Amino acid sequence: MPKSVFFRLLKENEKEAALHGCICDLCKGRENVLTHAVRQDTFALLPGSPMPYWVSDAIRRKFQELPVFEKGGRTAKQGLATADDFRFVRAWWEVPSEHIGHTRERTLGGKRWVAFAKGGEYSPYYQGIHLVVNWGGDGEELRHFDGAVVRNESYYFQPGLTWPARPHRKGSFSFLPSGCIFSHSGMALFEPRGSLAGTLALLNSTPYLFLLSLLMARGTEGGQTMKYEVGYVKSVPLPRINPTQEDRFSVVVRLCHDLNRDLHRAPETSRAFTQPALMVPQVAPLEMELGNSGSASSNLEPRFLTWLSVKDAAELEVIENSYEIDQAVVDLYEISEQDREIMDRELGPHAGSHPRKHEWTTEDDEKLRRLYPDEGGDLEKIAHSLQVHPESVATRRQALGLYRPQDFAQAVADLISYCIGCLFGRWDIRIGAGQLEPPPLPDPEDGLPLYPPGALRPDSPPLEPAGPPAQLIERSASLGILVDDQGHKQDLAAGVEACLAYLFGEEQLPALRREMEEVLGRDLREWLARDFFPLHIKRYSKSRRKSPIYWQLTAPGRGYSLWLYYHALRPDTLYTAVRQYVTPKLEFEEGRLKQLRAKFAEVRETGPAPEARRLEKAAEDEEAFLQEVYALRSELQRLADWGYDPDLNDGVIINIAALHRLVPWNEAGRMWDELEQGKYEWSTMAQHMKGHR
Numbered sequence: 110m111p112k113s114v115f116f117r118l119l120k121e122n123e124k125e126a127a128l129h130g131c132i133c134d135l136c137k138g139r140e141n142v143l144t145h146a147v148r149q150d151t152f153a154l155l156p157g158s159p160m161p162y163w164v165s166d167a168i169r170r171k172f173q174e175l176p177v178f179e180k181g182g183r184t185a186k187q188g189l190a191t192a193d194d195f196r197f198v199r200a201w202w203e204v205p206s207e208h209i210g211h212t213r214e215r216t217l218g219g220k221r222w223v224a225f226a227k228g229g230e231y232s233p234y235y236q237g238i239h240l241v242v243n244w245g246g247d248g249e250e251l252r253h254f255d256g257a258v259v260r261n262e263s264y265y266f267q268p269g270l271t272w273p274a275r276p277h278r279k280g281s282f283s284f285l286p287s288g289c290i291f292s293h294s295g296m297a298l299f300e301p302r303g304s305l306a307g308t309l310a311l312l313n314s315t316p317y318l319f320l321l322s323l324l325m326a327r328g329t330e331g332g333q334t335m336k337y338e339v340g341y342v343k344s345v346p347l348p349r350i351n352p353t354q355e356d357r358f359s360v361v362v363r364l365c366h367d368l369n370r371d372l373h374r375a376p377e378t379s380r381a382f383t384q385p386a387l388m389v390p391q392v393a394p395l396e397m398e399l400g401n402s403g404s405a406s407s408n409l410e411p412r413f414l415t416w417l418s419v420k421d422a423a424e425l426e427v428i429e430n431s432y433e434i435d436q437a438v439v440d441l442y443e444i445s446e447q448d449r450e451i452m453d454r455e456l457g458p459h460a461g462s463h464p465r466k467h468e469w470t471t472e473d474d475e476k477l478r479r480l481y482p483d484e485g486g487d488l489e490k491i492a493h494s495l496q497v498h499p500e501s502v503a504t505r506r507q508a509l510g511l512y513r514p515q516d517f518a519q520a521v522a523d524l525i526s527y528c529i530g531c532l533f534g535r536w537d538i539r540i541g542a543g544q545l546e547p548p549p550l551p552d553p554e555d556g557l558p559l560y561p562p563g564a565l566r567p568d569s570p571p572l573e574p575a576g577p578p579a580q581l582i583e584r585s586a587s588l589g590i591l592v593d594d595q596g597h598k599q600d601l602a603a604g605v606e607a608c609l610a611y612l613f614g615e616e617q618l619p620a621l622r623r624e625m626e627e628v629l630g631r632d633l634r635e636w637l638a639r640d641f642f643p644l645h646i647k648r649y650s651k652s653r654r655k656s657p658i659y660w661q662l663t664a665p666g667r668g669y670s671l672w673l674y675y676h677a678l679r680p681d682t683l684y685t686a687v688r689q690y691v692t693p694k695l696e697f698e699e700g701r702l703k704q705l706r707a708k709f710a711e712v713r714e715t716g717p718a719p720e721a722r723r724l725e726k727a728a729e730d731e732e733a734f735l736q737e738v739y740a741l742r743s744e745l746q747r748l749a750d751w752g753y754d755p756d757l758n759d760g761v762i763i764n765i766a767a768l769h770r771l772v773p774w775n776e777a778g779r780m781w782d783e784l785e786q787g788k789y790e791w792s793t794m795a796q797h798m799k800g801h802r
Contacts, residue, residue, distance in 0.1 A: 112146040115162040142454070156344040161323035163455070168448055171320060175346035175442075183308070185298045185339045186264055188291035189225075189242065192256030195760075196791055197243045198225060200656045202378060202649070203761050204241055205676065206564075211288030211556040213247055213266055221245035221758065223266075224557050226285055226295040227652065228273030233313050234362060234427075235369040236271060236283035237379045238557065239651050242290055243758075258293070265290045268554035270298040270309055274336055280313025280431070281337075284366055288556035296339050305554060310358035311347050313431065314438035315459060319452045320345045348441035358437075361430045366553045368423040374562070375416070377526060378649060381550060382561040384541040385527040386416040386520045388612065409524075409624050413517050414510060417486075421503040424488055428499055432461025460489040466501040474509060477502070481511050521628045522644050525637070528608035529601070529659055533674040534586025537565040542612050545570070581607055589677020592690050593638055593663075593670040599690075601672055602634040638667050642773060655776055656761040662686075662745070662771040664737035669694065671741075675761060683749035691742040698738065702731045744770050751801065756793035763794050 114135065121127040127143060134141040147162045154169045155161070161169070178185070191197040199222065201209070210220025225242035243250060251257045271285040274294045282298075284305065291297035300308055311317050324341045350358070373379040375386040387409055439449060453462075466473075476495060484490040492499040531538040539545035540563050547562035560566045565586075572579040581604050585591055591601040610618050622633065629636045642661040649657045658675035671686055709724040748767060755764040762780050769777035789795050 112148050113162075115145045115147065117143050117145060117163045155323065157324065159324055164323065164451055165445070165448055167445060168320070168323075168451075171442060172344075172346060175348055177346055178343045180347075181300075182302050183298070183300045185296060185343045186261040186291070187293045187296050187339050188260055188265070189251070189262075190258040190260070190293040191242065191251060192254060192258070196789070197251060197254075197257075198227070198652075198654070199241050199243075199760050200378070200649070200651060200654050201239055201241050201380060202658060203654075203656045203675075203757070205757060206559050208758075209241060209559065210244070211266070211559075216244045217247050219245075224286075224289040225292060226271045226289050226297065227292040228275070228295040229652070231279070231281055232283060232369060232373075233280045233431075234283050234309065234365040235367075235373065235553070236285070237370075237373045237381065238286075238289060239378060239380070240654075242292075244290060260293070264297065264299055267299060268305065269300070270305055270312065271295050272298075272312075272337055272342075274338065280318060282309055282312040284309065284553040286551070286553065286555060286557050296337075296342070298342070304355050304359055306359035306362040307350060307355040308347070310362045310434045311350075311438060312342075313434070315435045315452060315456055316438045316442045316444055317345060317347070319456055320442075322455065348438070348443075350441060354437065354441075358434065361434060363553060365427045365430050368427050370550065372420060372423055375523070376648075377523065377530065378651065380557055380561055383547050383563040385523045387412045387524045388527075388541045388543075389416045389419055390543065408620070409521060409628070410517065413520050414507070414512060416520070417512055418503075418507055421488065421507070425500050425503060428461050428489065432459050435459050435461075457493065460492045460499050463492055463496055463498045466495075466497040466505075469505055474505070477505060477509070478511065481506060482513050486513055486516065518628050521625055522641070523648075524609075525605055525625075525633075525641065526645065526648070526659075528605040528612075529591070529672075531565075531608050532582055532585040532591060532601075532604045533589060533659070533677065534565050534582060535674070535676070536563050537569055538582070538608060538611055539572075586674075586677070588685060588689075589674040589679075589682065590686055590690065591672040592694075593634070593672070594690075594694060595634070597690075597694075601670075602637055605633065605637070638663075638670060646774060646776075654760075654762075657765075657774075658761065660765060660768070661773060662741070662768060663773060664734075664741045666734070666737055667773070668734055669738055669741065675764070676757070678755045678757070678764070680752075680754045681749075683745050683753055687742055687745050687749060691738065691745060695735065695738055695742065698731065698735050702728060702735060705731055741771065752797065754793075754797065759792045759794055763789060763792050767794065 116128055116131045118124045118127050118131075121143070131141050131144045135144055145162045148166075149160075151166050151169050152158050152160050152162075155172050201224070204222045208220060209222045209224070210216045210218075211223070216223060221243055222241040223244040224238050225240040226236065226238050227240050229236060229239065248259060248262070252259060266288055268287040269285040269291075270282055271291055272282045272295070274296070285291060285297050298308070298312075321337070321341060324344055325336065370381050373381040374383040375389070376382060377385075389412070444452065453459075469477075473495075477491070480491045480494055484494065488499040488502050491502050495502065527536060527541060530536040531541070537545060540547050548558075550558060550562060572582060581599070585599060585604065588599075590599065591604060592599050593601050595602070597603075606618060606622075609621055613621060626632050629640070631639065642657070642659075645659055646655055646657045649655070660673040660675065661670050662673065663670040671690060673682065673686075705724060705728040709721065709728055712724055713721045751767075753767055757764070762776060763784070765772055765774070765777045766780035766784055769781045783789065784792075784795055784798060787795075790799075
């Protein structure tokens with residue numbers, strides 16, 4: 110059969126010139142890497158007969174010569190499609206931990222929510238599953254919901270591997286712990302008689318991903334349409350591996366899992382959360398030229414640089430391990446040197462294949478300084494741009510002390526958020542301070558932890574009553590209310606400072622205040638009033654769910670705010686807020702206004718005019734502030750009398766909607782409008798509204 114000629118110009122910027130060159134070379138009998146002569150009958154070697162003309166016949170024959178994917182009972186499945194994620198899916202931090210079940214029997218016994226694998230961000234080997242799905246009564250409500258599709262439920266709750274439908278160009282396969290349900294877009298693979306870790310090594314390798322890519326439609330560079338459907342994943346054969354290789358793969362993959370999971374110990378929204386980045390133990394794993402960054406200093410910038418070095422070290426070890434896997438799998442697939450070059454040209458070379466660089470010029474340093482912020486601090490992207498090994502990039506970055514200021518500011522904000530969580534009894538401040546060891550995390554195939562390691566759990570040792578800020582934490586946690594009110598015993602800013610003093614030492618507090626003010630651009634009190642809530646919303650938004658759990662209820666000018674903790678909400682929370690916080694505040698401010706007016710009347714008669722004008726202005730400001738606080742109390746009282754009774758199973762956005770006049774968040778108002786239009790009739794809030802119309 111004659112051969113057909115193809116020109117592969119997808120990655121060429123000047124396509125017309127590239128095509129002209131290909132044709133000229135073809136006419137003159139010269140080789141060109143962009144020109145491919147292929148017998149079209151060889152396309153039938155691949156399932157579905159796609160046309161990957163740019164690879165050799167030997168690569169196409171792999172699909173016929175190697176063992177089929179499902180050999181030995183291995184299988185890949187699509188899972189649950191709810192048809193209404195807003196109704197049936199929540200972020201894990203939205204629902205009470207005690208309502209989450211890890212077995213079918215527990216969902217029959219009243220545990221309503223189950224971890225839900227639905228794709229997510231790029232995180233190979235370890236996937237921080239941040240969603241839960243309503244599977245109460247063994248999925249009773251979903252089974253009767255029009256449009257929902259319950260697929261392959263016999264595989265639910267089993268350990269396996271999972272991946273997102275639209276993956277990163279690198280491997281996106283990860284462990285699926287037991288006790289989870291998988292979705293139609295976060296599919297799963299099961300291997301009842303084999304090694305999940307060994308299979309995971311193969312699936313995340315460049316050779317497997319290369320073969321997988323041959324089955325899919327490809328768009329232009331930067332706009333690829335690859336989608337890892339179950340049928341594609343099952344169509345790529347896997348090479349034979351012997352027990353020794355399988356054991357080695359298992360060790361390396363589990364190490365990669367643990368390293369990536371350790372990087373998830375810093376974000377609060379992770380199930381692996383232990384302590385914020387700035388509280389990571391001050392041990393720098395790589396050689397650094399950062400002065401006292403490895404000491405016990407409480408300065409935040411050196412602590413942040415140390416966290417970056419910890420992060421670098423973990424990412425570098427994953428890169429090295431994955432490169433070792435790649436090299437082994439290339440040999441297992443018996444891919445020729447020429448085909449390896451094609452594979453690298455298509456998917457890009459592995460970052461671990463670049464040479465190490467020991468001498469850096471001034472020009473090299475300037476390139477790194479430009480690339481580091483442009484590439485978001487991503488070591489692999491920078492390594493590819495500079496064509497050097499990521500370890501060389503990390504070592505030089507540390508020597509130069511490079512970091513992105515916005516990342517440092519976020520780390521400072523995360524530290525403050527951690528303190529607020531400690532005040533509300535969500536986190537155990539002793540773990541952050543290094544005084545208490547966090548509980549160990551489970552193995553990759555075991556179930557997810559019921560509580561993150563850094564949580565203050567029901568079985569945690571009690572806080573020492575005499576140790577600050579134990580009394581503040583105890584009262585804040587019991588009521589679930591903090592207040593922006595200087596001098597109040599439940600003052601938010603003072604509480605954050607008490608936590609900082611506990612974590613770093615009382616003597617370090619003045620220096621901490623100055624450094625935080627410089628990083629945040631405001632003093633702590635003003636930043637909490639103006640900036641924290643929007644950042645908290647952003648931090649607690651994933652998979653299109655916006656689920657803030659620390660709520661700011663504020664007067665219009667934000668001169669006075671109440672802060673509520675979502676998981677401490679009760680039917681009497683608003684009454685408590687009115688009775689114990691807002692009304693005493695009004696009484697105090699009314700007394701202050703009375704004093705100002707009396708003083709103004711006295712000075713106006715006998716004192717200097719400038720002082721009289723100052724007092725008059727102060728009295729006017731005080732009266733305006735009082736009107737704002739009156740409005741806050743009036744709305745709180747109205748809602749309390751209306752019978753505001755949150756049901757956490759409804760989710761954050763529905764529960765906060767009734768407070769939309771007090772919450773500086775437009776989403777709350779939009780949700781209230783939708784509830785008034787009769788939407789979400791399934792929710793407790795909608796039923797309550799219906800009963801009060």
